[in-house]
Amino acid sequence: LYILISHMVLPPSQVYNVFVLCAFRLYLLYNHWALKVLLYFFILVNLSLAIFEEPALVSLPTWATMLVELLCLLVFTIRLVHYAKVIPREKFWKDPKNICIIVLTLMDMIIYGGLKAANLYGVRWSRVLRPLLLINVTEGRQLRRAFRSIRNALPEVSSVFVLFIFSVLMFSLMALKLLSKRDLKTIEGASYFTNYLEIVFDLYVLVTTANSPDIMMPAYNANSMFALFFILYILVNTYIFMSVFLAVVFNNYKKHLKEEIRQLVRAKRHKMARAFGVLQEQREEGGPPVVSHENWSKLVQQARPDISNAHRELLWRVCDDGNQDFIGKVAFVQLADLLNIEVITLKSRPHPLQSLIPSFYESKPSRLLCRVVQHRGFVITFDLIILVNAVFIGLDEENPLISNSEWAFLALYVLEILLKLYVFEPRAFFSKHSFWNWFDTIVVIAALIATIVNSALKSSGGYTSRQVLDIVFILRVFRLIRVVDSIKRFRAIINTLIRIGPAILTFGQLILVVYYVFAMVGMExxxxxxxxxxxxxxxxxxxCGNPLLKGSTFAQLSYCKNNFNNVVSSFILLLELTVVNQWHDILYTVNHFTHKSALIFFVLFHVMVVIIIINIFVAFVLEAFFVEYSVGKGDLQTSLERKIEELELAVAQEKLEDNLVNAMETIDNDLGSGQSPTANLPSLLFKVASKRYRTVDALLQRMFEADLDPEDFAENDIPEDQAGNFENPTFGVA
Amino acid sequence: LYILISHMVLPPSQVYNVFVLCAFRLYLLYNHWALKVLLYFFILVNLSLAIFEEPALVSLPTWATMLVELLCLLVFTIRLVHYAKVIPREKFWKDPKNICIIVLTLMDMIIYGGLKAANLYGVRWSRVLRPLLLINVTEGRQLRRAFRSIRNALPEVSSVFVLFIFSVLMFSLMALKLLSKRDLKTIEGASYFTNYLEIVFDLYVLVTTANSPDIMMPAYNANSMFALFFILYILVNTYIFMSVFLAVVFNNYKKHLKEEIRQLVRAKRHKMARAFGVLQEQREEGGPPVVSHENWSKLVQQARPDISNAHRELLWRVCDDGNQDFIGKVAFVQLADLLNIEVITLKSRPHPLQSLIPSFYESKPSRLLCRVVQHRGFVITFDLIILVNAVFIGLDEENPLISNSEWAFLALYVLEILLKLYVFEPRAFFSKHSFWNWFDTIVVIAALIATIVNSALKSSGGYTSRQVLDIVFILRVFRLIRVVDSIKRFRAIINTLIRIGPAILTFGQLILVVYYVFAMVGMExxxxxxxxxxxxxxxxxxxCGNPLLKGSTFAQLSYCKNNFNNVVSSFILLLELTVVNQWHDILYTVNHFTHKSALIFFVLFHVMVVIIIINIFVAFVLEAFFVEYSVGKGDLQTSLERKIEELELAVAQEKLEDNLVNAMETIDNDLGSGQSPTANLPSLLFKVASKRYRTVDALLQRMFEADLDPEDFAENDIPEDQAGNFENPTFGVA
Known part of the structure; x- marks a missing residue:
């Protein structure tokens, strides 16, 4: 946004010539959403090639996949060339990662093609590089940040890890000395704790608790005192060390994230200050330079055309606190943050039916209906219906009574939505922030369609499609989730979870990248x-088709599908390894067929995913909840809210509650998108969506706001991420 | 301490009469260490009665255990009466928990005795109450605080828990609908996912990851798409909900702990302010009241007789910053905090050998020896010896060369200690803070004794005692731990761990109490x-002696010893349940023999221990590490250090390093307890042990110092813990 603003501002000033204007168009084109979507699409295609390449889920000839990959590479190259045009040359060459990836992939494809043609064995090693494009080429600022925080945490994590390994080695030595001479046997009859390296591996697995208590049982059965050894081991290595890992990862994550956000905010403010420099004018002789209302309005209009005039006016009032019709530097610089605060504009529109057939809509029975629907009892009734529905779902659907009751429930749900639409203004009911209204409507309509399709199929040929039925079942259960929203305590938790949703997606990408790399290597x-x-x-x-596995635990537990034979089963196997349990049994195969050094692959995976990434994930959830619990509203938010109140444009909370008898709260948890036709309010209202942020960056900035100095415009310390990356060209303004 | 101070101060003032003095003696007697040890001893005896009662590890007749228990009760009653004498009557009756416990136990004993005499079946249900004495009667302020924070966290935890259970129920319903009709079989050939309650239990177990991936395999083998269901389930319930639990527990724990510490500090300051009121005098007409140096010194002398005169003088200088020979209220109130800062007093004593045979000790070879021992190379040499030793330990000790090499290593270690004692002043070497010196010496001497005993036994009768040999092995491995101390990065982590050690003991007690209660119920x-x-x-x-278990996984894995047949195996079983893995197999017995409602016992245990206590433990470790990472020195510490430097009494760091060529650092990580005879320093030096706190309370106060106002003496809000508990009588001063 702020880049956009600073560039938006540039054309009016006379310093820049046609060349700049042309470059500016190129820049806008580069940031066009369609090109971005295209890029993401090709990255996805490139990644999903793994499904069709050997070992394949769906086999395609090598030339076909190669051709598609070449196409993808072509697209990436074009994008890269476009990028090179947009940013200064020296910055482009500072980060040659993408060029390397493309060149290496091409090389690999040529070598592999040659080997294939000569019927020799070849490995497509460049497939490991593919997910890196997801980090490097795209708008993946969050993802890059996550990777950077991992890289930054590594030194400290590794020093704890070495200490942890030292502790495992010491305990193993002790176990060897204490247990090896006692002729104990495992349940399989093998010798127990006699080989040092096997002890080390067994105890490493015990840290993950995957082989507890099995590994302890032979010693414990021999003598109860040995349990002490294992208790001490679990206490030290599982509980204390794993907590220390979490602490170190959490602390580093927070520290580096804070530093990055600080630099980002500084860079943003610095840019805003430069934009101010372009727009500024001298009102009074010798006074500080200011920006006039007119210029400011033009700027905001260009930067955020979606904002209503009234909203813009409101923001101006917040900036121009003294009603001077101009603002100083500090107030101007706030603009980007101000635009990031989500303000809900409420238009107190009358219900369309009220305009169409007022006599009917305003009649007594209609008003009574409105009051009934807005009553708390209405919500409770439908919650009870949902509970009864849950019991019916649990019962056997073969019973005709029960399968028919489904129609009744569907009818009730549709009725509920229609009633609500009758009472509340439809555009408000389906406003952007009414998560649960959307959820309800979509689930009910989807269930309705699926049930109709299902019964149509059934009545036409007596045949029931399993897939359609599954969808019907899933949708039915989904409907039940709605109960949660009626209970205030749950709503707070759910809302926090929904709010951190986008950030969890970042972790999803992170996991995808790591899984992909490990899956590629594992498949080879x-x-x-x-x-x-x-x-x-x-x-x-x-x-499992392998004579070596006869009688093994792996085969007994029918784990045969846990293999690296195609990309889907590899991903599921890696997920099982992430969950950690039974991983020693899953590794049984590796342990026994291939060279033991292959275990390194799995230990590496464990350290990378379980110790680092999962801990970062936990750290993020913890931090988000702490912010939720402890952080009040930001300074800017408060001043915005104060201004809204001053101008008497606030959604009068008491009034609303008075009129809507609490129903409001259950209709929309943001208190305000559902509008009662009876409420006598000004025609335009604002409400600050206090805990919602337009971007993840804004949320992060809010998290660390206490540590940021609002007057800090220093030029130095512009972070690398800002200075020279692919998707965020700084576009040589100076 | 501060109570002691405020009471110490009271006698000189003339308001109090002989009665008060007598009560004061009673109070001192009540707080006498011998009586406290006696009380702890009897609590321990009372708790360990479980070993001898049915179901017993070592059977004793019922009358014997009953008699011992009566004795314990008698002791507790006497202690309670003593307590009643010490605190005001109304406060005593406000907290009747202890009386209840004693009366209930007596009642139970009488009933049980009667039933036994009549040969009827009786249950000793009051055994569940025993561990409560550990919380209630003793000095368990930390423990009570931990329990209070659990109690306070319960409402929020339970609302998340209900939501979590709701999610499990929804997923179970979906699983029932999706999977029950597909005729899938588990590996044991039983029907898979057909009974709703069993699905709920299986999925609850999956949250703990204990039955992953087994529970997924039948569905996954049938169709890869079903893996999606389980992945979603694990993501939502295992990763997200468990993180939310940690967040909620962590947040509540921190919030309530902070509040308690705040109140505690306020109460302390309030008491100090009252003590100030007693001691104050008017120096100048109309000026503020002050306390003279003389009174202050008397007070400190009485409160902490173990503090040296020089140290006391130093503290006075810190308080009396302006050298006025009197201090005001604010400075006086700081005293308690000041006494909590650990100051290491160094006396630059000459080595005893230097005084005895100076000509020899100061000779050239002797000086050379000193320099060699202080050299970094000396430490590295011994680290290498330890590593060689580790390899030798790992090798087979049947080999005579290797078993004899043990003597050589022992000789080397003894030599190392003797050399160090030759070079460093022995009292400094064995100072209170030299953890590693103590550790080394004790381990080496113990290993020496054990090895001698072992070889004596061997040569006398050719018989080797397994126990002695085990001890020898353990001690040998322990010696290796020393390597860690040489590496600076590790030292920081280890020191943090050692520092939070006492707090971990609190959690040990907490776990003990919960385990004891569950063990008693489980045994019945x-x-x-x-x-x-x-x-x-x-x-x-x-x-396992039970025909019902024929062919069960429980018996196959030889889990027979995981039972509730005596208190020791109960504790180990509960520990295994805490570690969580395989708990469904361990519960197999319960699931199949007894009423299914017995599962509630285990789910309750899981919620209590794994979800709440373990999370509090993790929260504590996290918080301790965050404090370690982020908190600098406290204000008082800084002013103390500044004063030490001003007075030129600081341990001159450069000088030390100059002289001791870094050896210092490796000898004692506190830089200062080992004294070089060649260092030319003032005769008395101080050093603030910056990150050590005398009490857990002081550490906690430090954690939350940022939120405490130093000028806050308000009288209200004295916490209940201060006001009316057994071991901390406030002793009606007013």
Missing amino acids: LFKNKVKFYEDINNPEKAY | LFKNKVKFYEDINNPEKAY
């Missing part, structure tokens, strides 16, 4: 070691 | 359901 190393047979009668099913 | 409910047979040839061993 372990493909087709075990096989899964759909056919139950196949005798090879009992040992 | 599940005793002798499964049996463990030491004898391998006993045919009943295969099914």
Whole structure:
């Protein structure tokens, strides 16, 4: 945004010539949403090639996948060239990662093609590089930041990790000395705790609690005192060390994130200060330079055309606190933050039916209906209906009474939505912030469609599609979730969870990148070691098609599908390894067929995903909840709210509650998008959506606001991320 | 301390009469360490009665245990009467918990005795109350605080828990609808996901990851798409909800702890202000009241007789910053905090050998020796020796070369300690803060004794005692831990861990109390359901002496010893349940023999221990590390250090490093307890042990110092804990 603003401002000043204007168009084109979507699409295509390449889920000839990959590379190259045109040359060459990826991939494709043509064995090693494009090429600022915080946390994490490994080694040595001479046997009859390296691995697995208490049982059965050893081990390594890992990761994550946000905010303010420099004029002789209302309005209009005039006027009033018709530097610089505060504009529109057939809508029975729907009892009634529905869903649907009752419930839900639409202004009911209204309507309509399709299929051919039925079932259960929203305590938790949703998506990408890399490597190393047979009668099913697995725990637990034979099963296997339980059994195969050094692959995965990424995830959720619990409103938010109140444009809360008898609260948790036709309010109202932020960056800035100095415009310390990255060209203004 | 001070001060003032003096003696007696130790001893005896009562580890007749318990009760009653004498009557009756416990226990004993005499079945239900004495009767302020924070966190935790259970129920319903009709089978051939309640239990277990991926495999083998359901489930319930639990527990814990500490500090300041009121005098006409140096010195001398005159003088200088020979109220009130800062007093004593045989000690070879021992190379050499030792320990000790090498290593370690004692002043070497010196010496001497005993036993009868050998092995491995101290990065982590050690002990007590209660209940409910047979040839061993368990996973994994047959195995079983893995297999017995409602016992245990207590533990470790990372020195500490420097009494760091060539750092991580005979320093030096606190309370106060106002003496808000508890009588002063 602020880049946009600073560039928006530039054309009026006379310093810049046609060349700049042309470059500016190129820049706008570069940031056009369609090109971005196209780029994401090709990255997705490139990533999903793994489904079709050997070892494949759906086999395609090599030339086909290669051709698609070439196309993707072409698109990335064009994007890169476009980028090179947009940013200064020296900045472009500072970050050659993307060029490297493209060149390396091309090289690999040529080598692999050559080897294939000569019928030699080749490895497509460049597939590991593909997910890096997701980090590097795209708008992945959040993702890059997450990776940077991992990189920054590494030194401290590794020093704790070395200490932790030292502790594991010491305990293993002690176990070797205490237990190896006692001739104990595991349940499989193997010798117990006699080989040092095996002890180390077993105890490492015990840290993840995956083989507890099995690993302890032989020693414990021999003598109760040995339990003490394992208790001490679990206390030290599982509880204390794992907490220390979380603490170190959390602390580093927070520290570096704070530093980055600080630099980002400084860079933003610095840019805003420069924009101020362009727009400024001298009102009084010798007075400080100011920006006039007119210029400011033009700027905001260009930067955020979606903002209503009234809203813009409101923001001006906040900036221009003294009603001087101009603002100083500090107030101007706030603008970007001010635009990030989500203000809900409420138009007190009459219900369309009221305008169409006022005599009917205003009649006594209609008014009574409105009052009934707005009553708390209405919500409670429907909550009860949902509960009854839940019981009916749980019962056997073969019973005709119960399968028919589904129609009754659907009718009730549709009725509920229609009633609400009758009472509340439809545009307000379906406003952007009414999550639960949207949720309700979509689920009910989808369920209605799916149920109709299902019964149509059934009555036409007596055939019931399993897929359609599954969707019907899922939608039915989804409907029940709505109960949660009626209970205030739950709503707060759910809202926090919904709010951190976008950030969780960042972690999703992070996990995707790491999984992809490990899946590619794993598929090369372990493909087709075990096989899964759909056919139950196949005798090879009992040992996963590998005679070495005869009688192993792996085969006994029918884990055959946990393999690296295609990209989907690899991902699921990696997820199982992330959950950690039974991972030693899953690794059984590796442990026994391939070189033991392959275990390094899995330990590396464990350290990377379980110790680092999961801990960062936990740290993020913790931090988000702490912010939720402890942070009040920001300074700017408060001044905005105060101004709204001063101007008497606030949604009068008491009035609303008075009129709507609490129903408001249950209709929309933001108190304000549903408008009662009876409320006698000004025609335009504002409400600050206090805990919503337009971007993740704004949320992060809010988290660390206490540590940021609002008067800090210093030029130095512009972070690298700002200075030289692909998707955020700083576009040589100076 | 501050109570002591305020009472110490009271006698000189003439308001109090002989009665008060007598009560004061009673109070001192009540707080006498011997009586406290006695009380703890009897609590321990009372708790350990569980070993001898049915179901017993070591059987004793019922009358014997009853007699011992009566004795314990008698002791507690005497203590309670003593307490009643010490505190005002109304305060005593405000907290009747202890009286209740004693009366209920007596009642239970009488009933049980009567039932036993009549040969009827009786349950000793009052055993559940025993651990409550540990919370209530003793000096368990930390423990009570931990319990209070659990109680305070309960409402919020339970609202998240209800939401979590709702989510589990919804997912279970979806699983029932999606999977029950597909005729899937588990590996045991049972029907899969057909019973709603079983699904709920299975999915609840999946949250703990204990049955992952087994529970998923049948569905996943049938269709890969079902893996999506489980992935979503694990993401929502295991990762997100468990993080939310941690966040809620952490947040509540911190909030309430902060509030308690705030109140405690206010109460302390208020008491100090009252003490000031007693001691104050008017120096100048109309000036503020002050306390003279003389009175202050008397007070400190009485309150802390262990403080040296020089140290006291130093503290006075800090308080009396303007050298006025009197201090005002604010400076006086700081005293308690000031006394809590640990100041290391260094006496630059010459080495005893230097005084005895100076000509020899000061000779050239002797000086060379000193320099060698102080050299960094000396430490590195011994680290290398330790590593070689580690390899030797790992090798087979049957080899005579290796078993004899042990003597060489022991000799080397003894030599190292003797050399260090030759070079460094022994009292400084064994000062209170030299953790590693103590650790080294004790381990080496113990290993020496154990090795001698072992070889004596061996040579005398050719018989090697397994126990002695085990101890020898453990001590050998312990010696290796020393390596950690040489590496600076590790030292910081280890020191933090050592520092939070006492607080971890509080959690130990907490766990003990909860485990004890659950063990007592569990023993009554599940005793002798499964049996463990030491004898391998006993045919009943295969099914744990219970025909119902034939062919069960429980018996196959030889989990027979995981039972509630005595208090020790109950504790170990509960620990296994805390670690969570395989708990569904451990519960197999319960699930199949007894009424299913017994599962409630285990779910309750899981919620209580895993969700709440373990999370509080993690929260505490996190907080301690955050404090370690982010908190600098406190204000008072800084002013104390500044004063030490002003008075040129500081341990001159450069000088030390100059002289001791870094050896200092490796000898004692507090830089200062080891004194070089060659250092030419003032005879008395001080150093603030910056991150050590005398009490857990002081550490907590430091944690939240930023939120406490130093000028806040308000009288109100004296916390209940201060006002009316057993071990901290406020002793009606007013």
